[in-house]
Amino acid sequence: MDALLQSLIQGVLLGGLYALIGIGMSLIFGIVKLTNLAHGDFLILASYISYSVVAATGMNPFVSLIVVIPVMFAIGYIVQNTMLNRVISKGAEPPLLVTFGISIVIQNLLLYYYTADARNLRSPIATKSIIITDGIRIPYIYLIGFLVGIIVIVALGFYFRHTYQGKAIKAAADDREVAQLMGVNIKSIYGIAMGISMTTAAIAGVLVGMIYNFYPTSGSAYLVIAFAVVVIGGMGSTYGTLAAGILFGLAQVMGAHFFGASAQLLTGYVVLLIMLIFRPQGLFQR
Amino acid sequence: MSTILEVDNIHVAYGRTKIIPGLSFKVEEGQVLGVIGPNGAGKTTLMNALIGLVIPTEGKIIFDGMDITKLPPDKRCHLGLGRTYQIPRPFEGMTVYENVLVGATHGAGRTEHKARPYCTEVLKRTGLYEKRDTLAGQLTLLDRKRLEIARALGTDPKILLLDEVAAGLTDAEVHDVMDLVAELKKTGLTIIWIEHVIKTMVESTDKLLCLATGCLLRYGDPKETMNCLEVQEVYLGVDEE
Numbered sequence: 284m285d286a287l288l289q290s291l292i293q294g295v296l297l298g299g300l301y302a303l304i305g306i307g308m309s310l311i312f313g314i315v316k317l318t319n320l321a322h323g324d325f326l327i328l329a330s331y332i333s334y335s336v337v338a339a340t341g342m343n344p345f346v347s348l349i350v351v352i353p354v355m356f357a358i359g360y361i362v363q364n365t366m367l368n369r370v371i372s373k374g375a376e377p378p379l380l381v382t383f384g385i386s387i388v389i390q391n392l393l394l395y396y397y398t399a400d401a402r403n404l405r406s407p408i409a410t411k412s413i414i415i416t417d418g419i420r421i422p423y424i425y426l427i428g429f430l431v432g433i434i435v436i437v438a439l440g441f442y443f444r445h446t447y448q449g450k451a452i453k454a455a456a457d458d459r460e461v462a463q464l465m466g467v468n469i470k471s472i473y474g475i476a477m478g479i480s481m482t483t484a485a486i487a488g489v490l491v492g493m494i495y496n497f498y499p500t501s502g503s504a505y506l507v508i509a510f511a512v513v514v515i516g517g518m519g520s521t522y523g524t525l526a527a528g529i530l531f532g533l534a535q536v537m538g539a540h541f542f543g544a545s546a547q548l549l550t551g552y553v554v555l556l557i558m559l560i561f562r563p564q565g566l567f568q569r
Numbered sequence: 570m571s572t573i574l575e576v577d578n579i580h581v582a583y584g585r586t587k588i589i590p591g592l593s594f595k596v597e598e599g600q601v602l603g604v605i606g607p608n609g610a611g612k613t614t615l616m617n618a619l620i621g622l623v624i625p626t627e628g629k630i631i632f633d634g635m636d637i638t639k640l641p642p643d644k645r646c647h648l649g650l651g652r653t654y655q656i657p658r659p660f661e662g663m664t665v666y667e668n669v670l671v672g673a674t675h676g677a678g679r680t681e682h683k684a685r686p687y688c689t690e691v692l693k694r695t696g697l698y699e700k701r702d703t704l705a706g707q708l709t710l711l712d713r714k715r716l717e718i719a720r721a722l723g724t725d726p727k728i729l730l731l732d733e734v735a736a737g738l739t740d741a742e743v744h745d746v747m748d749l750v751a752e753l754k755k756t757g758l759t760i761i762w763i764e765h766v767i768k769t770m771v772e773s774t775d776k777l778l779c780l781a782t783g784c785l786l787r788y789g790d791p792k793e794t795m796n797c798l799e800v801q802e803v804y805l806g807v808d809e810e
Contacts, residue, residue: 450663451671457663458660460658464651
């Protein structure tokens with residue numbers, strides 16, 4: 284019984300982290316109508332930037348976010364304005380291919396600067412747990428990931444609902460042409476949206492770097508997780524992404540619980556496939 | 570009265586198809602200019618060219634003394650060009666108030682604090698104040714048309730471009746819209762109004778411009794324009810209205 288409860292807790296907590304991994308991709312799909320194939324690589328880029336900051340200063344990986352977040356926001360804004368905005372009006376495929384190109388460039392840049400060796404952002408907290416009973420432990424780092432995921436998603440919801448810039452982003456997501464007629468500078472708004480997306484990738488990148496080893500090519504695995512979460516939740520749905528993250532996390536961990544550790548990824552993707560077949564618009568889209 | 574808008578020999582094409590093969594006219598400040606023409610005459614294309622959704626291949630558009638021919642729509646909005654759509658396109662997930670607020674802040678350059686009383690005034694003027702907290706997606710067609718006007722007014726325009734605001738409305742509703750336009754005219758706003766309902770145009774405009782295949786057929790007093798044989802031929806041949 285304890286083992287099942289432990290799996291349930293772990294699934295939910297892992298789901299918060301998954302939601303954080305997917306939320307930036309979901310935002311960009313909802314606002315720019317772009318599937319960012321480089322999202323996972325940006326996330327890992329943030330892990331490496333944090334790694335460099337930690338190596339240079341000795342600061343805690345969490346604290347390195349004060350550097351990583353502005354850097355990633357700037358990278359997102361610049362990439363959107365100098366590359367993606369140039370091709371966004373040429374149909375759906377060109378920007379998609381540009382993000383694919385960016386993905387390959389990031390992987391190879393990381394390989395060039397950091398080699399193919401495994402890296403991590405381990406800190407003492409990564410191995411500590413809150414002990415509830417003998418059989419139930421809550422790892423701090425997963426709890427932090429879950430809470431941060433919820434805080435980021437609630438903060439984004441607040442930003443879109445209560446700030447005038449957030450409303451302009453919502454307007455641009457709803458009808459790009461009409462938003463322009465209302466005086467909204469679409470290219471700048473898309474740049475800000477990509478900056479926000481990269482901010483969430485920065486936070487997710489530091490958290491996954493504290494839990495798992497990462498390599499220059501690790502981004503692909505996180506792209507798949509982000510994609511799964513976005514598809515299950517419904518493209519562009521903020522709170523849908525949170526629920527989808529938890530569902531996907533639970534599916535994986537419960538799969539491991541009932542069918543063994545090797546079935547963990549499989550059960551998650553079976554749930555994704557079922558969703559694609561029966562509810563391709565996602566759980567939270569009409 | 571001074572000229573607020575000058576369209577100087579513009580040519581507009583979609584790909585290889587020329588929709589407007591050279592069109593010139595001037596609009597005076599405070600004037601209500603009606604634009605009529607059968608389907609395919611280039612009325613909406615003209616609207617798109619004025620607002621910046623399509624850039625003319627030749628010619629110039631001068632607004633308030635400034636060449637705006639190549640400016641994007643958001644910059645034209647900042648200068649004072651507002652537009653409504655024939656088929657209303659509200660931001661459906663946002664409230665009526667939020668719909669107006671977007672233009673009042675980003676278009677007119679106000680802070681949200683300063684935009685609030687202005688939005689309230691616009692919503693009262695357009696008869697939407699009571700519905701300010703309703704989601705735009707839940708409005709009736711008449712209210713959606715009102716919201717189109719309210720949203721454009723939120724951007725504080727010098728020229729308001731109306732694209733068939735009377736289309737799809739009942740006679741009583743058309744009169745409501747005509748009253749609203751008359752009220753706006755009293756404020757000194759310049760209005761360019763594309764419409765299919767000819768009766769509305771003759772009663773509500775200062776000048777009427779008739780387009781046919783992208784060219785200017787007639788431009789002048791509304792009644793004289795409608796009595797013109799060429800205009801009647803174009804209309805009777807295509808649309809008995």
